Amino acid sequence: MSAPAEEKSSFVINGKSWSGAVHPLKRLLDTIREDVGLTGTKEGCGEGECGACTVFLDGQVVMSCMVPTCQAEGKQITTIEGLAENGRLHPMQESFAQEGGAQCGICTPGMIMAAVAYARDPGSAEDMREALAGNLCRCTGYIRIFEAVKKAMAK
Amino acid sequence: MPDVLTTPAYRWVGHNPPRKESLEKVTGSAKYLDDLKFEGCLHGKTVRSTVPHGRIKKISFEPGVPWDEFTVVTARDIPGKNVVSLIELDQPFLADGLVRHMAEPVVLLAHPDKGMAEKAVKRVHIEYEELPAILTIEESLAGGNIQYGKDNIFKKYHIQKGDPESVWPKADVVIEGEYWTGPQEQLYIEPQGVVAVASPTGGVTVWGSMQCPFYVHKGLKPLFNLPDDRVRVIYTVTGGGFGGKEEYPTLPAGHAALLSWKAGGRPVKIVYDRMEDMWATTKRHPCKTRVKAAFTKDGKLLALKVDATMDGGAYVTLSTVVLSRGTLHAFGPYACDHVVIDTRAVFTNSPPYGAFRGFGAPQTIFPLELHLHRAACELGIEPHELRRRNLLHQGDRMATGQVMQEETGLEGLMWKAMDESKYLEKTKAYREHNRSSTRIKKGVALALFFHGAGFTGSGEVFLDSKAGLELTRDGAVRILSANTEIGQGSFTTHSQIVAEELRIPYEMVEVAVPDTAVVPNSGPTVASRTCMVVGELLRRAASDLKEVLVKSGALAGNGHTPSEFRAAAGKYLQRFGELKVYSKYKPPPDVSWDDKTYTGSAYAAYAWACYVADLEIDMATYQAQMKDFVAVQEVGRVIHPVIAAGQIEGGVAQAIGWALYEDVALKQGVMQNCQLTNYILPTTADTPPIRVFFYENPYQNGPFGAKGLGELPMDGPAPAIAAAVAFALGDRIIPRIPILPETILDAIS
Numbered sequence: 001m002s003a004p005a006e007e008k009s010s011f012v013i014n015g016k017s018w019s020g021a022v023h024p025l026k027r028l029l030d031t032i033r034e035d036v037g038l039t040g041t042k043e044g045c046g047e048g049e050c051g052a053c054t055v056f057l058d059g060q061v062v063m064s065c066m067v068p069t070c071q072a073e074g075k076q077i078t079t080i081e082g083l084a085e086n087g088r089l090h091p092m093q094e095s096f097a098q099e100g101g102a103q104c105g106i107c108t109p110g111m112i113m114a115a116v117a118y119a120r121d122p123g124s125a126e127d128m129r130e131a132l133a134g135n136l137c138r139c140t141g142y143i144r145i146f147e148a149v150k151k152a153m154a155k
Numbered sequence: 156m157p158d159v160l161t162t163p164a165y166r167w168v169g170h171n172p173p174r175k176e177s178l179e180k181v182t183g184s185a186k187y188l189d190d191l192k193f194e195g196c197l198h199g200k201t202v203r204s205t206v207p208h209g210r211i212k213k214i215s216f217e218p219g220v221p222w223d224e225f226t227v228v229t230a231r232d233i234p235g236k237n238v239v240s241l242i243e244l245d246q247p248f249l250a251d252g253l254v255r256h257m258a259e260p261v262v263l264l265a266h267p268d269k270g271m272a273e274k275a276v277k278r279v280h281i282e283y284e285e286l287p288a289i290l291t292i293e294e295s296l297a298g299g300n301i302q303y304g305k306d307n308i309f310k311k312y313h314i315q316k317g318d319p320e321s322v323w324p325k326a327d328v329v330i331e332g333e334y335w336t337g338p339q340e341q342l343y344i345e346p347q348g349v350v351a352v353a354s355p356t357g358g359v360t361v362w363g364s365m366q367c368p369f370y371v372h373k374g375l376k377p378l379f380n381l382p383d384d385r386v387r388v389i390y391t392v393t394g395g396g397f398g399g400k401e402e403y404p405t406l407p408a409g410h411a412a413l414l415s416w417k418a419g420g421r422p423v424k425i426v427y428d429r430m431e432d433m434w435a436t437t438k439r440h441p442c443k444t445r446v447k448a449a450f451t452k453d454g455k456l457l458a459l460k461v462d463a464t465m466d467g468g469a470y471v472t473l474s475t476v477v478l479s480r481g482t483l484h485a486f487g488p489y490a491c492d493h494v495v496i497d498t499r500a501v502f503t504n505s506p507p508y509g510a511f512r513g514f515g516a517p518q519t520i521f522p523l524e525l526h527l528h529r530a531a532c533e534l535g536i537e538p539h540e541l542r543r544r545n546l547l548h549q550g551d552r553m554a555t556g557q558v559m560q561e562e563t564g565l566e567g568l569m570w571k572a573m574d575e576s577k578y579l580e581k582t583k584a585y586r587e588h589n590r591s592s593t594r595i596k597k598g599v600a601l602a603l604f605f606h607g608a609g610f611t612g613s614g615e616v617f618l619d620s621k622a623g624l625e626l627t628r629d630g631a632v633r634i635l636s637a638n639t640e641i642g643q644g645s646f647t648t649h650s651q652i653v654a655e656e657l658r659i660p661y662e663m664v665e666v667a668v669p670d671t672a673v674v675p676n677s678g679p680t681v682a683s684r685t686c687m688v689v690g691e692l693l694r695r696a697a698s699d700l701k702e703v704l705v706k707s708g709a710l711a712g713n714g715h716t717p718s719e720f721r722a723a724a725g726k727y728l729q730r731f732g733e734l735k736v737y738s739k740y741k742p743p744p745d746v747s748w749d750d751k752t753y754t755g756s757a758y759a760a761y762a763w764a765c766y767v768a769d770l771e772i773d774m775a776t777y778q779a780q781m782k783d784f785v786a787v788q789e790v791g792r793v794i795h796p797v798i799a800a801g802q803i804e805g806g807v808a809q810a811i812g813w814a815l816y817e818d819v820a821l822k823q824g825v826m827q828n829c830q831l832t833n834y835i836l837p838t839t840a841d842t843p844p845i846r847v848f849f850y851e852n853p854y855q856n857g858p859f860g861a862k863g864l865g866e867l868p869m870d871g872p873a874p875a876i877a878a879a880v881a882f883a884l885g886d887r888i889i890p891r892i893p894i895l896p897e898t899i900l901d902a903i904s
Binding site: 050102112142 | 171344429641644801
């Protein structure tokens with residue numbers, strides 16, 4: 001029993017190049033949190049059910065707990081920390097804050113990522129409920145989240 | 156915007172300022188426990204029992220693992236007392252010789268590499284001499300295998316008003332039924348997590364995801380034989396609790412501290428993965444209830460008898476108080492002359508059941524409300540009309556003898572809920588629909604209920620809470636309270652209350668991190684007490700702080716601008732160095748409670764509500780699907796309408812889960828489906844529109860009239876949903892939850 005071997009890995013995260021030594025099968029979630037040092041992406045279940053670890057990989061929504069780091073090689077990753085531009089909140093972040101879309105906040109980064117993806121391409125899902133069905137929230141009953149998404153999309 | 160029927164005359168109360176911590180939460184910069192970095196941190200793991208009851212014969216460590224790199228702790232390493240200090244002193248931090256439930260902690264491991272720590276858990280082998288286990292309430296009460304006291308009963312309560320036995324023979328109709336509510340997992344999305352630094356020289360410091368820092372503090376002192384000031388517990392941003400982080404965090408906090416103590420004071424982090432969290436931590440108490448009710452033929456409730464038994468699990472933990480709250484909510488908001496309530500919590504070899512939003516009340520409200528629906532069907536009276544004829548009004552006496560001082564307003568709440576849900580139109584239309592449709596059956600039903608805010612009876616007096624305020628160096632005000640922000644918005648509502656009382660901007664109020672070395676013990680963050688009880692302590696502290704500033708001459712007594720307040724604070728601090736003002740709990744003058752007879756004012760204040768559930772059942776799949784939900788309640792003054800509505804909506808969704816989806820599959824007394832793939836939470840697709848309406852009847856002893864509301868929404872949905880299912884199935888009552896497709900199939904075949 002020993003620690004696994006590491007290999008060089010590189011990708012672009014929130015517009016900045018990153019490279020470091022990680023095991024190729026290390027979960028992208030862990031690489032983002034432990035190696036890159038961005039802890040906004042959360043772990044809720046570790047099996048792709050709760051969506052707390054949602055990030056964009058080359059613009060696609062993925063559950064980063066289900067993606068081995070080697071699959072991100074050379075790709076573009078966006079996390080919750082990459083949404084604000086020049087210190088200005090993304091409209092989705094702003095409306096989540098205003099409408100009470102965040103309560104305990106642990107699902108919020110993943111929920112906002114899923115909502116941003118839906119807002120960019122509303123045709124990607126039948127409706128908002130379907131678009132967010134992969135992101136669990138235990139606090140809100142989703143009602144304030146729907147309000148927040150609708151408001152951000154109306155902006 | 157949520158619908159509040161009120162005329163807010165205040166600057167901050169009744170408004171929706173941004174939550175104190177929302178910026179951090181929407182940007183991902185909020186630091187939850189697992190986001191914190193500690194130099195040289197070890198990763199702690201827990202080796203747990205794999206039998207429900209047995210003697211530990213041998214613990215062995217498999218060769219091939221570099222055990223010299225690990226810190227290993229067993230019960231023998233505990234420097235103080237191996238007991239979790241709660242109500243009874245029966246639960247060990249680590250099993251010592253005997254295990255009493257599956258997943259009980261036996262051995263602790265820590266290693267610098269998280270992966271190594273995880274793998275090593277399976278390389279520790281514990282051999283047992285298995286002993287007979289008690290796995291159900293029936294086995295516990297059968298008496299053949301006694302593992303607690305003389306009869307396996309942790310606690311019993313008896314409430315009696317009048318003499319129901321004398322009524323049964325005389326009544327027109329007597330209806331009996333038996334009901335079951337299953338366990339439920341809190342399922343906060345952030346699992347349990349703690350970091351500890353502990354050594355004989357430095358004492359014990361713990362950071363963690365928790366509701367009640369002082370519970371952890373109380374639990375750790377005897378574990379290490381340390382005085383108050385050598386144990387420090389610091390709250391970190393907490394990703395949901397729902398009761399699951401009320402008493403439980405003391406265990407992992409103790410475990411991490413024991414590992415750190417043995418590892419020479421290196422920090423040790425314990426974060427459960429989802430499976431361990433679901434397998435090992437507390438759940439809502441399962442409860443079996445028999446209800447017997449006597450009526451006149453026109454629906455007057457003459458007598459009521461409720462007999463409820465909760466499964467407490469293998470240690471007492473909070474079962475006695477959960478049972479108490481269940482007992483005190485078992486008779487509902489009805490006037491009845493003859494009531495008897497008998498309840499008990501019993502031992503089984505299951506992991507201890509624990510605190511969960513509602514705290515026993517949902518378990519007894521469910522059987523009563525569903526029983527009234529059943530009675531209405533049998534009597535041929537509309538369910539709302541049966542309720543209306545028996546509602547509790549001002550001046551009526553509850554089963555505990557408490558005389559209602561306020562008008563409950565229940566009838567108005569009921570009509571509002573019926574209006575908003577189009578209840579009467581729907582009952583007519585759905586009956587019509589169900590006659591012709593074989594595939595989709597529709598149902599609509601209501602439930603009426605109350606929830607008592609704050610600790611039961613004399614509980615708040617025993618808590619003796621203290622909260623305070625201090626002036627900051629830049630002339631603002633900081634809240635000093637042990638009450639934690641777990642998503643319910645307490646940092647925000649407390650700040651609104653203080654800002655309102657001091658007449659300063661909300662932005663001038665800060666909240667100190669709940670840290671036992673900094674804040675006073677304002678009691679646990681539980682029991683719908685944080686806004687009502689602690690909020691009032693803070694309001695009084697604010698009033699006192701203002702008076703101190705005025706008396707010192709720094710502040711004018713007849714109003715001030717924010718800058719005048721800042722200047723006054725600066726002047727005061729320059730002269731006196733600091734200003735901290737504390738206030739202590741005082742029971743409202745008209746509230747008294749007798750623990751011996753269980754009579755008196757069980758709660759100082761009640762929130763009242765009527766909820767309506769509207770659903771469909773697909774008779775091909777037997778899946779019930781919520782279509783609409785209306786929640787009307789009277790909660791005193793609403794401090795922050797958006798936060799309040801969010802609490803109600805979230806509680807309703809959690810209760811929909813309990814009623815329709817969340818099935819804890821038990822084997823050997825422990826949960827088997829410990830994953831989110833097989834324990835089903837309501838998603839966006841399962842949650843209907845939840846329409847929330849507040850009435851405000853300001854409560855004189857709450858801050859600006861506020862009462863508690865956090866647990867209320869857990870109480871009403873399940874009985875309303877079960878009654879709507881009965882409606883859809885042609886008045887066929889399914890007396891148990893969760894109502895899964897299989898449950899419906901079983902009931903109709």
